[in-house]
Amino acid sequence: MSAEVYLTACLWMSLALLASLISIRIGVSVALLEIGMGILGGNFLHLHITTWINFLASFGSVLLTFLAGAEIDPTLMRAKLKESIGIGLVSFLFPFAGAFAFCLFILRWKLHAAEIGGIALSTASVAVVYAVMVETGLNKTDFGKIILSAVFVTDLGTVLALGVLFANFNGYMVLFAAVTIPVVLLIPKVTRWYFSFVGNRVSEPEIKYVMVLLFLLGGLATLAQSEAVLPAYLIGVAMAGVFLQNQDLAHRTRSIAFTLLTPFYFLKAGLFVSLPAVLTSIGLIIILFLVKMATKLIGVYPISVAFHFKPRDSAYITAMMSTGLTFGTISSLFGLTHHIITQTQYTMLVTVVILSAVVPTLIGQAFFRPALPSDTQERGLGGHPADEASGARRGTPPRLAPQRALPDSET
């Protein structure tokens, strides 16, 4: 092993460390800051990609997608299924079709590049929405659950489009489907049996089992010219119930992902963003961002109203469904690494994706944030009744302090 490998790893991990430290201090997600560090690294430090970095980054995106599937609460999905599927599907289809058409006919991108554009801008971000829901307490209301479930549906649409649109429908695809379908169907039962059999060990047989499945199906998907994130998401969804019951396993898997894998992925995602291209394409970036917002608005707002949500709540749902981050960058990076889009197109898409993580959230929270109908009961507040009006909180009520005897009060 050459010293260069270690020194390169040191540089990449230093940027990831810096992103973590800044994230802790300013409260912005480490992923977004890692993308930012990647942008700095690519534009100013001449950070470059090697084979092993490619592998770590690629597996980072696979594990990230697996976690996105595994973190779905199956009971959440079953609640208000009609609304969730309706809103989620429209939230995927309208921006996908709109952005695809815009890239193809107005920007004159090639067909497959326009497809990447459509997929990247169709996304909604579960994590961005989830943080908002938890913070506001909406995650415990039916309203919040519908939004979260709808985002999961949109994500599924994105992953399926990415996995299917660019695949070769040949013998390898048949093999991939023939292995994936039974594996995904059997996973819930087999995993429960296997986990109870091996138990929680320091040698981590549970996480290794997950990785074997991800590598196997990821390899088969890649042979079929599909994308490894497709089986990863499906495996994640199939294992969601097991992960929900085993929070310690989820914690350990996240630790591995966040320490060694996802930093390389997000740094790499930022690395290819060209700052000169951002400056020269700023007008197009704004237009593409508006295309995403407009198509989400045209699709999501009317269907939300049709599901009898109030106009203000429908506007809030639209804002939340317009967010995006992880799958937007994954699909853009897929396009770039498979030479489907150019670096300028990649820069435009990733910049729009980052904007969509920030702007719709701010708009939704500032202008359309719904009131919580039964705030104190639904959010499980504790404490003195008079204290309970101030948000999601826990604690014990204040009591009268026993009076302190003064030194001269002894008799």
Next chain:
Amino acid sequence: MKSKPSRPVFSGTNATMFKRILVAYDGSEGSKHALRAGLAIGQYFDAEICAISVEGKLPRYAATLGEVDEVERERHQYFDHIQAEATQIAAELGVELGTVVAPGSPAEIIVKTAREGKYDLIVMGHKGHSRVHQYLVGATTDRVAHLAPCSVLIVRQSADSAG
């Protein structure tokens, strides 16, 4: 036999000074000094005392749901720990302390809680954990002192130590 201390009153009014005291507590040394001061005042005025800890915001624009969950878990663990610590400090002085943990912007939550809980005194440390935050958005103490609906006591460590 112990006799109650006489209660000071505002000159020209009959109001008892402090019946409900809210102590801002983030586990820092400054907030520990504030807590001890709040407990002493509470004992003196026979007041209800509550320690409030305000959890910072969850990571904005997260890439995975797990990142949010993990931060929330760590946050709960930390704040449960410091609230237990505050309760222990109060118990050592023979005082039963109410505790509240709430998420959000510290100044905003402290002021809102004081207003809605009809507290008549907020006690805060002069310095909390975050110096950077202080320079970026202004000290929490400044904002609370400016917006509070009641009296605010800002406890300096040196003054407390001396006392």
